[in-house]
Amino acid sequence: MTTVPVLGPDSPARNLVCRACGAQFPIAAQHACYECFGPLEVEYDLGALKRVTREQIEAGPDNIWRYAALLPAGQDPALRVTLDPGMTPLVNAGLLAAELGITAPLWVKDDSANPTHSFKDRVVSVALTAAKALGFTRYACASTGNLANSVAAHAARSGTRSIVFIPSDLERGKIITTAVYGGDLVAIEGSYDDVNRLCSELVETDDFEDTAFVNVNVRPFYAEGSKTLGYEVAEQLGWRIPAQVVIPMASGELLTKVDKAFAELVEIGLVEAPAEGWTVFGAQSAGCNPIALALHNETDEITPQKPTGIAKSLNIGDPAAGLYALESVRRTGGWMEYADDDEIRDAIRLLARTTGVFAETAGGVTVACLVKLVKSGKLDPTKETVVFNTGEGLKTLDAVAELVGPTYQVKPSLKAAREAGILS
Amino acid sequence: MTTVPVLGPDSPARNLVCRACGAQFPIAAQHACYECFGPLEVEYDLGALKRVTREQIEAGPDNIWRYAALLPAGQDPALRVTLDPGMTPLVNAGLLAAELGITAPLWVKDDSANPTHSFKDRVVSVALTAAKALGFTRYACASTGNLANSVAAHAARSGTRSIVFIPSDLERGKIITTAVYGGDLVAIEGSYDDVNRLCSELVETDDFEDTAFVNVNVRPFYAEGSKTLGYEVAEQLGWRIPAQVVIPMASGELLTKVDKAFAELVEIGLVEAPAEGWTVFGAQSAGCNPIALALHNETDEITPQKPTGIAKSLNIGDPAAGLYALESVRRTGGWMEYADDDEIRDAIRLLARTTGVFAETAGGVTVACLVKLVKSGKLDPTKETVVFNTGEGLKTLDAVAELVGPTYQVKPSLKAAREAGILS
Numbered sequence: 001m002t003t004v005p006v007l008g009p010d011s012p013a014r015n016l017v018c019r020a021c022g023a024q025f026p027i028a029a030q031h032a033c034y035e036c037f038g039p040l041e042v043e044y045d046l047g048a049l050k051r052v053t054r055e056q057i058e059a060g061p062d063n064i065w066r067y068a069a070l071l072p073a074g075q076d077p078a079l080r081v082t083l084d085p086g087m088t089p090l091v092n093a094g095l096l097a098a099e100l101g102i103t104a105p106l107w108v109k110d111d112s113a114n115p116t117h118s119f120k121d122r123v124v125s126v127a128l129t130a131a132k133a134l135g136f137t138r139y140a141c142a143s144t145g146n147l148a149n150s151v152a153a154h155a156a157r158s159g160t161r162s163i164v165f166i167p168s169d170l171e172r173g174k175i176i177t178t179a180v181y182g183g184d185l186v187a188i189e190g191s192y193d194d195v196n197r198l199c200s201e202l203v204e205t206d207d208f209e210d211t212a213f214v215n216v217n218v219r220p221f222y223a224e225g226s227k228t229l230g231y232e233v234a235e236q237l238g239w240r241i242p243a244q245v246v247i248p249m250a251s252g253e254l255l256t257k258v259d260k261a262f263a264e265l266v267e268i269g270l271v272e273a274p275a276e277g278w279t280v281f282g283a284q285s286a287g288c289n290p291i292a293l294a295l296h297n298e299t300d301e302i303t304p305q306k307p308t309g310i311a312k313s314l315n316i317g318d319p320a321a322g323l324y325a326l327e328s329v330r331r332t333g334g335w336m337e338y339a340d341d342d343e344i345r346d347a348i349r350l351l352a353r354t355t356g357v358f359a360e361t362a363g364g365v366t367v368a369c370l371v372k373l374v375k376s377g378k379l380d381p382t383k384e385t386v387v388f389n390t391g392e393g394l395k396t397l398d399a400v401a402e403l404v405g406p407t408y409q410v411k412p413s414l415k416a417a418r419e420a421g422i423l424s
Numbered sequence: 425m426t427t428v429p430v431l432g433p434d435s436p437a438r439n440l441v442c443r444a445c446g447a448q449f450p451i452a453a454q455h456a457c458y459e460c461f462g463p464l465e466v467e468y469d470l471g472a473l474k475r476v477t478r479e480q481i482e483a484g485p486d487n488i489w490r491y492a493a494l495l496p497a498g499q500d501p502a503l504r505v506t507l508d509p510g511m512t513p514l515v516n517a518g519l520l521a522a523e524l525g526i527t528a529p530l531w532v533k534d535d536s537a538n539p540t541h542s543f544k545d546r547v548v549s550v551a552l553t554a555a556k557a558l559g560f561t562r563y564a565c566a567s568t569g570n571l572a573n574s575v576a577a578h579a580a581r582s583g584t585r586s587i588v589f590i591p592s593d594l595e596r597g598k599i600i601t602t603a604v605y606g607g608d609l610v611a612i613e614g615s616y617d618d619v620n621r622l623c624s625e626l627v628e629t630d631d632f633e634d635t636a637f638v639n640v641n642v643r644p645f646y647a648e649g650s651k652t653l654g655y656e657v658a659e660q661l662g663w664r665i666p667a668q669v670v671i672p673m674a675s676g677e678l679l680t681k682v683d684k685a686f687a688e689l690v691e692i693g694l695v696e697a698p699a700e701g702w703t704v705f706g707a708q709s710a711g712c713n714p715i716a717l718a719l720h721n722e723t724d725e726i727t728p729q730k731p732t733g734i735a736k737s738l739n740i741g742d743p744a745a746g747l748y749a750l751e752s753v754r755r756t757g758g759w760m761e762y763a764d765d766d767e768i769r770d771a772i773r774l775l776a777r778t779t780g781v782f783a784e785t786a787g788g789v790t791v792a793c794l795v796k797l798v799k800s801g802k803l804d805p806t807k808e809t810v811v812f813n814t815g816e817g818l819k820t821l822d823a824v825a826e827l828v829g830p831t832y833q834v835k836p837s838l839k840a841a842r843e844a845g846i847l848s
Contacts, residue, residue, distance in 0.1 A: 062486050087486070095581075113537070115513070159778075166830075173821055176825055177818060177821075179828035179830065180824055181777060182777035185830045186831065186834065186841075187833040188833075188834060188836045189834065198838065198841065202846075202847070349604060352580060352604040352606065353604075353605060353606035355581055356507055356577035356578060357577075358540075358577070358601060393601065394597055394601060394818040400600060401596070404603035405600075405603050405609070406611035407608045407609050408609075408611065409592055409610075409612075409613065412612045412618035412622045422610060422631075423626070423629060423632075424631055
């Protein structure tokens with residue numbers, strides 16, 4: 001085991017460890033176990049984490065770096081590659097709760113407030129900060145859109161080359177919002193899973209030796225960025241863990257990392273363990289529901305799918321962390337739901353109308369699944385609940401474009417306004 | 425003069441005062457002087473403002489309400505109508521500075537980070553909080569788009585009815601992002617100035633007695649919200665006023681209020697007066713430049729225009745605060761520029777490529793004018809400068825849609841990638 005702090009002298013990261021077989025590896029740009037090909041995860045110096053105090057965190061900046069002492073990289077502000085995401089609003093969704101018959105507090109953790117308007121800024125900031133420390137000089141990713149936006153913007157701000165790979169049928173908003181930053185943008189004629197496969201091949205070539213693919217060769221660091229969502233929710237609730245969380249699933253990684261963040265906060269003494277624990281719910285779209293189906297079928301067999309439907313940012317048919325998401329949900333007594341396109345569109349409007357938060361399709365999936373979980377009784381309406389909105393409605397306008405529009409169109413005169421019924 | 429604190433017991437607002445003739449009026453939903461029809465402004469109890477300390481502000485929330493003691497309304501958190509905007513990033517634009525030959529620090533105050541992604545959330549939060557205190561039960565506005573988004577979202581979160589008026593030719597993104605919140609949306613077949621005129625008539629009717637038009641009958645409170653942009657820049661620089669600011673102009677109000685905020689901070693002792701003062705620059709688009717033209721023509725005569733061009737959020741042909749913007753710029757030794765559509769598009773890409781900030785057309789206008797001001801020598805490249813990005817690129821995608829896109833389109837194979845030149 002290495003003890004050389006390759007990610008900086010203050011990094012609490014000590015090893016990579018295989019989530020499948022437990023084999024340990026030194027900190028490096030490695031994402032799969034040499035023993036069993038299982039996915040690797042960052043392992044920390046628990047003593048270092050236990051020395052972190054609430055006061056220390058609260059005195060930090062109003063972004064994810066307030067938790068730098070709990071992350072693998074970024075302890076030195078001067079060496080960060082970041083747009084400073086995080087500390088996004090935890091919105092009190094009282095009107096939504098009332099409409100759904102939820103009697104306990106209901107919150108929306110609104111990550112559309114991040115710099116490129118999705119939760120991906122968190123994982124990209126951590127991944128690229130680690131990548132820079134590891135010596136990479138070009139940044140890349142395979143993306144369903146939001147990640148593309150974030151990597152391209154991070155690269156632009158840091159003055160670094162980037163090359164981003166996306167499926168060519170992505171939403172227009174996400175293509176333009178990547179290309180505008182001026183890096184290379186490669187549209188692949190295939191699904192996200194095809195794009196991901198190609199990137200796994202490219203990363204092994206000499207031409208890409210200098211290139212950090214945030215969700216391939218530096219994936220273990222990338223994944224840790226999602227923990228900040230869990231940390232923030234707990235801190236924003238006054239250092240408490242909510243009884244129930246509803247989280248969208250693409251690879252399934254976000255769900256597992258929020259669960260991990262809660263467990264870590266308890267383990268290192270930053271929050272008290274809730275007497276009844278917490279319950280994790282997962283949300284997918286009907287067009288891409290391999291993890292939820294495995295749960296419903298009471299199996300560990302996750303059957304890859306060819307995704308369809310409007311929730312493109314969740315369209316990962318072969319989800320890398322699906323098994324771990326199943327484990328989190330089963331262990332905490334939760335459940336998974338999926339919602340079809342009409343339900344997603346309705347949920348986007350429901351959320352907007354009751355909270356002022358305009359979510360992208362992934363947020364619609366989550367709220368639609370919340371609705372179904374309440375109806376089926378799987379989610380307890382008398383317990384405090386946090387739902388995660390991971391992206392911005394402006395990026396997926398087409399989802400609701402046909403459904404909403406002006407209620408009146410009139411000529412600019414009082415007479416016309418009266419005739420249209422705007423005045424009685 | 426009233427001494428009844430209609431806006432709450434802790435409001436420092438004491439009167440409304442005519443900006444033209446100085447006549448005073450009690451705090452009320454009134455926007456024009458009964459004596460001379462001049463615009464009204466909020467006047468404060470200077471003693472109350474002088475008791476505000478930096479420590480008090482710094483201990484406040486990370487949004488505009490940290491400055492509640494300097495605003496007309498919102499001192500009681502429970503009575504606010506707000507999405508909690510503000511404390512948006514002050515981005516170090518070092519790469520942009522280098523490209524333009526600016527040797528002093530250059531900053532972008534990025535208000536696309538607000539909840540509905542424009543600076544309008546600031547003015548709407550203050551206006552509607554005042555409106556609620558004044559007894560209004562429906563919220564409205566005349567808007568070029570961003571204001572529509574913000575009023576509709578504020579109304580949704582607060583569970584209040586809204587009716588929003590827009591020109592029918594607005595960008596698709598701004599129409600959908602208003603309609604999705606579920607309030608009434610009236611598309612007017614005319615220009616913003618037509619919309620504004622109609623709203624001025626509607627507000628006098630019985631049907632709209634219960635309705636606060638944020639930029640008509642409660643305009644004096646609305647306008648004060650813009651001061652928070654100036655406060656934040658000074659606080660984020662460590663309680664210093666920058667030597668130069670470049671600000672986009674629609675009505676011209678934002679520019680005058682940032683200038684006012686700086687003056688107020690000096691007057692009440694929260695910042696030291698800079699030895700050489702500060703210089704205010706204004707930015708318009710070539711398709712709507714009545715204020716800049718008046719400056720260039722050395723006149724106080726602002727000739728109304730019929731706006732054209734892609735910077736729709738700045739398309740106010742008959743700018744209400746134009747005269748006061750001229751006054752600010754002349755008094756501080758500044759200048760005004762305007763940029764055509766191609767310059768705006770180029771500037772959006774320049775800003776994105778060098779800072780990771782994707783601005784809407786109004787931000788493009790401001791950066792394009794910065795470029796021209798540096799070239800002409802009007803702006804001193806050796807002095808610290810802050811440029812204001814007031815909105816989000818996702819809302820005006822069409823502006824750059826034709827100019828940016830994937831650099832490669834390939835099939836998902838290593839062979840195809842090699843043939844396309846992605847691998848050497």
